[in-house]
Amino acid sequence: MRTIPAATPRTFARALSAALGCAVLLLPFATPLAAQQGDDAVRLAPGRVLTxxxxxxxxxxxxxxxAIVVDDGRLFLTDTKKGDVLWxxxxxxxxxSLAALHPARALGSPIRTVADSRGRIYVADSDNRRIHWFADDQFGGSWSGRGDDPGRFDSLDDIAVDADDMVWAADAGRGVVNVFTPDGLLERVVPGFAGxxxxxxxxxxxxxxxxVYVYDADRKGVIAGDRHGAYRWTFDSVQLGGKKLVDLQVDPTGTLFLVLDDKxxxxxxxxxxxxxxxxxxxxGQPARYERLTGLSISASRGAMTAVDQKDLLVQQIRAEWPDQEAFLEAAPRAFQSLAVDTIEAQVLAVAPADATGAEERWLARDAGGLVILDSTGERVGEVVLAELPRPLVTMGTADGFVLVGADRRMRVLSRDGAVVTSLPAATAGGELKRPEAMA
Known part of the structure; x- marks a missing residue:
């Protein structure tokens, strides 16, 4: 990861490079930025700003x-205080506005707007615990509300739509996720993933x-599973630096974008x-915001949309993802393998494959300690230490891994998990400081 000193088209490209883990070719500002990553090539470019x-x-x-951008190019912007979704x-x-289409001429407190494959627009109204839907520029109906019966909400905190147009709705108050058909019939209640x-x-x-990715505000981490209930991994509070999330989005490749309530x-x-x-x-610049409250992804329109609440702007970032059918046929090996029952490991860092023939390796944590997995999830090594520190910062490199533990030591590991170097990590005022070698 690189530190971004200033916000310019060049530093925007550098930020995207760091996030994608690959090189970004900087072209003139209006021209797409090409992020070359083998079969997962992604093209990104700064887009328009709506002030x-x-x-x-x-x-x-x-x-x-x-805000979201739907298949026909329309942009819908939720305004919680106004109780409306602008179009x-x-x-x-x-x-x-969508409120003008509603019989009550108001949407309570809209917190999320999503769209399904048929063009229906769903709005989560947190005040009234209701999900409203619209189609063909008309109000279609709403469902649920506050209550203890199955399918009703103690709190309505977020919604998402899956590939089958099922609506997933998070209820933090009751600790469950409700899954509805497009017409609002309760299909099932999900209390968690296996275990x-x-x-x-x-x-x-x-x-x-x-x-399926769920941010648990009590655990202060993201739990990943699938729509059948299998558990995959957890990105925990340590990896988030103890910060809470204000938004969570996923792109067609399964890459997550976590918006922290921290600068x-x-x-x-x-x-x-x-x-x-x-x-x-x-x-005011493509890579930096004063108060980022929302980030949405529309692969069909090739758009990522960011909302800066403080500076009152909506920034569009143009994006082009690889063919989704090919992606679904050859889903990420890492994503599939962690669903295998025999593997209960949390991946901390990935050492990529390289041109010399070195295969991809994962540094993971399981019940027994730190282990090395290959790209299929097979255990191929372990990290042997006299005392196993709690990992604070981990990073994959071409040569292996870098691990900074709670014992304030930085260890450089080979691709097989052997300790190559162990040095005291830099500290400032008694607090652990991120080593410059990892910046």
Whole structure:
């Protein structure tokens, strides 16, 4: 990961490089940035900025929160204080609001807007514990509400739509996720993934391959599983630095984007649960934001959309992902292998394959300690230490891994887990400081 000193098109490219773990070719600002990553090539470019105006008139905002771009190019912006979802066309021209289509002319407190494959728009109304839906520019209906019966909510904290157009709704108050058909019929209640119970599921995202990701506000970590209930891995509070999340999104490759409530940092996590890097930001520039409250991904439109609540702007980042059918046929090996019953390991870092023929290796933590896995999840080595420290910072390199433990020592490990070097980590005021070698 690289430290981003200033926000310019060049540093934006560097930030994307760090997040994707690959080189980003810097071209003129209006030209796509090519991120070469083998068959997973992704093309990214800074897009347009929608500058918002604060006020109470129809086209103005009070507290912009999150935004999405749907298949036909329209942008929907949730405003929690105004109780509305503003609607803009593909040219970012204001066209109206969803509250105006609702019989009550209000949407309570909308916290998330999502769309399904048929073009239906769903809005999560946290105040009324209801999910409203719209189609063909008309109000279609709503369901649930507060209550103790199955399918009703103690709290409605987030929603997501899967590849089958099922609506997943997080209820942190009751500690469950409710799954509904597109028409609002309760299909099932999910209390957790196999062996891991939810406590306060506050954010949820679902990828095209059926991976389900839940941010548990009580555990302060992200739990990954699938829509059949299998558990895969946890990205825990230590890896998040103890910070809470304000948003959670997943792209078509299963890569997670975690928006931290901490200087608008975005942590990027690989499909196997390893941290790839971070995106940072300053006001008004593509890579930096004053208060990032929402980040959404629309692969069909080739768009990532970020909302800066403080600076009242919506930034579009153009993106092109690999063919989704090919991706689903050859889903990430790391993602599949961790679902195998015999493997109960949390991946901490990935050492990539290289041109010399060295295969990909994972540094993982299981019940017995730190182990090395190959790309199929097979155990091929272990890290032998007199005392096993709690890992604070881990990083994969071409030569192996770097591990900084709670014992304030930095260890350089080979690809097979052997300790090559062990040095005291730099400290400042008695607190552990990230070694410059890892920046």
């Amino acid at each position: 918002l105006v604060k006020g109470d008139r129809a086209a103005e905002v009070r507290e912009p929160f999150r 803009f066309d593909e040219n970012l021209v204001w066209k109206g 891991v119970a939810f406590r306060k599921p506050a954010l949820i995202a679902v990828d095209p391959a059926g991976g 608008s940092r975005v942590v990027v996590v690989s499909p196997s649960g390893a941290k790839r890097g971070e995106l940072f930001g300053t006001s």
